[in-house]
Amino acid sequence: MIVQLKLLEELIEIADIDHRTLRGIFDILGLEVKSIETTEQNIQFKIELLANRGDHFSHLGIARELAAYLGRQLKPLNYGKLPEKNNKLSIKVDLESRLCLRVNLLELELNNFKLPDKIARFLPADEIGKRPPIVDLLNYLQLEIGQPMHAFDIDKLQGCLRFVELEKATEIKALDGKTYVVPAGALVQRDQKEIVGIAGVIGCANSACDHKTTRVLIEAALFDPISIRKTARAMGISTDASFLFERGGDFENQLLALGRVTHEIDIQLGKAAKDTLSNRKLFSYEDKPTEKREVAISPAYIKHQLNLPSIDTADLIKRLTAIGFKISAKETANTEQEIIFEVPSWRLWDISRKQDLLEEYTRVLGLDKVPSKLPPLSYNSPPPNKTLEIQESLENLLVNRGFIEVVTKSFYSSNEVDLLAKLSGDSKGQHIQITNSIESAYSHLKITNALHLAHLAARNRRMGLTSVKAFEFCKLFNRKFKDRDQQFEEDFLSIIFCGRWHTGLWKKPPSREETLGAFAGLLKDIRASLKAKDFKLSQAEYPLLHPGIQAGIDFGGGISGYFGLLHPKINSFVGINEDLFYFEGSLKALVNSPKKEKNLKSSDFPAIWRDLTLRLDKRQFAESAINIMREAAASHLQEIQILDDFTKDGEDFRRVSYRLFFESMERTLENSEVDDQISKILKTLENKANLKLAS
């Protein structure tokens, strides 16, 4: 809303307050100033209003708040006389909907009414004269006292004016010259022939006043807020009237507003107005009398809530009265115990209990007057959050290895979904779609973080970084998760690396094998940091990774993550021509991984080791032999390390050398028994995986 300082000054004396101070007061009152525009004639504040305060959508509403905060009086407004409520207009009025809460219709002759200059100065200069003066007057009065009003050219109405709910969606041409589709169920005004207005939203062109209009029917009404909101949203329009009605208008403002209309017209027309007075007619309807709602509050409650040394009851009453509350006739004898306030007609939408009154008083008192008080400390520690603890430990590990935590968006575009569907050979069935995104890039929720981190790596490399080491903890969304956990989402850790493991461009970068090894080593460190019992790498077919450079990771509860080189098609998609190493693993699996038993004993006896070189297929995992060796060996086998991995010229297999360490806690092992173990291991390797010693 645009608040004009000059118009505000018509309603309350604030000339002594500079606009910067005034801005501060607006902020405290919840009237957030977004910008200030200063011209020679005026200062305008662009204010974001609170969503529940229809009464703020007028200068009078703002002036009331200032009056209460500053302890000042409002300047009185002048109202003209209205005719008796005889309900006999020139046309028949039918109210056929319960969505009409108040309807007041004033029929009057304009008699060459011209917009007074004192009002014209508050309207946009480039719009003066474009609309008939009566329309400008009504617009001004909404700015002033917050009552939307609409003027029909009564001579354009055919026979009657009916307030009805629309049976089916209908196209109309509105006052703004645009065509809209009004939804079924919308409250509209119509005459015998057609729709002449969308109640509380906008009038139709067919009944609009023009410069030739001599007789008008001015509507000052109050409509059901939800109905107005639904209609305006369906039509894709927000007018000043709909904005106010959606937030709830004043139940008793309509006749006052019409009084302001007649006052301004009579003042401007002077003697000429008298000739038309007898032709003025008034229709007035209310669905039920305005509720007299009373809410009680005790000063003791306020004192306690606000930690004030005492409450000045007179000040409390004065401030609440300034914003429209009245002391109830049922006032208790002892105001120290409880005061009963009658809620003003414009606040019946949101004031119903003592907490509401507390908020009112606190606001107009000034929140800066509330002394802070620290709540009591607790001697009971909350239960630990295991996931958070693991996450923190992994963060430390990754940060200490040069990785930077990033936060990427949870969304995908359709293009990205297409790529992933193509790579995985699946339909798009697992992707969760957002049905109403206004950003085309946000049509789906991400099922993997690979694309986001690949984009990030490509972008950072393009910006000249020699190394991209990034990680993220985030949710991934997948329809299949719902089957497992009743939720569409699960927490994952994803890591990406490209460039040089160490910073600097000095000499040649590490080979792909070395980098992959370093990356796998990082995952091994993660196992160590988790104290997980197991860490197995096995061959996998994760479609987003290079089919020949990837592994599934098992921290003890089955494969819960994948790592390797991202698929070259992803590289092409994000526009980077270098290796992107990627890991994605379920955080839940990491948290729940079976933990290694503590073994703080060390042997006093020497270890014996044996080296074996096995023949492995070119695409066979060295780790697979380790797993078999572990299964085959007795408990004395303490550790297996890979010594070498090489291929001789002309050989179509790899030679992988392992060193096996044997050690006993009780005695020095005999060579012969270690040799027996080795024989057993070799036999098992051959039987289970056809793995033999390389000659």
Next chain:
Amino acid sequence: MALGDNFLEKIEKEAKQLQALTDDLLLESRQKWLGKDGIIKSLFAELKTISPEKKPLFAARLNNLKEFCEGLFAASDQKLEELKIAKSLANEFIDPSAGLLAAGIGRISPITYLERKINQILKPFGFEVISGPEIESQYYCFDSLNIPPHHPARDMQDTFYVEGGYVLRTHTTSIQARIFHQAQQKKDRSLPIKIVTPGKAYRNEKEDANHQAMFHQYELVWLDHDLTLAELHGLIEHILKNLFGKERKVRFVQKFYPYTEPSIGAQINCNLCSGTGCIFCDNCGWVTVGGAGMIHPKVLIEFGFDPEKVSGMAFGLGSSRLAAQFAGIQKLKPLYEGDLRILGEV
């Protein structure tokens, strides 16, 4: 060779002459004198030819000779070693400034840093850290929080709808609703309930440098007997002063949130412009960092708590905005763009 007085004397004289040799020449003579078949060893072998009465004297002279030679050669060896080291020191040079290969130290994101810091600040109050789903039911996100369908408040948080009528949570307050609901289902009315819920929230809006469709919130909920608005002020002030320093100013302004009554907004003076006004603070010198309030009686009733006996306070920090302030970043966008040059520095 016959070991006699004259011969030994001659050898001793020759040994003395060794002192005049250079270290290089001396090194060449080492084998001759101290080698396996050297002079000293040969002389000792000849001792057996000496008569028993002369033997001790000869042996003593031989030992002196041996000691003299060993000392002489040892000193020479040391000199040579020093020379060798000096030579290598003079010749060898590697420029360490040309080969920096640091593994680097990473960073957690400013948002995570902030969340961890607030967790620490709140630890003495006994808050439990809870997370919840980002795809949420409309009941937990809106209806249970006093935001019925078509409520204007839903204007503030235009919502992403996903299939099945679910929404992307517009605030982490939905976790609060879940916790209350769990308590209700277990018929567990034990108080206090103290939780914090850091996490992502979503708004279906056009993005710009300061408005993101995905952002972070940090919410705090405390349900107990007899909590007050003044205590809420106190707690928020405690958090913000601990985060930003005692010298930063904190103020409260009126706000509207359907799930709290009264509702307030917490602001700190803008550190980018020191309160004089800049683009980040909309030229007002203050930055809103969060919304707060006393939990609305309707919300308490929804979950079976009696608002006359139970009160609650809630505080939601816009952790993205706060993290940006904290890190000295002018706009929110860099937090979500993954520019490692910035994130690695903050």
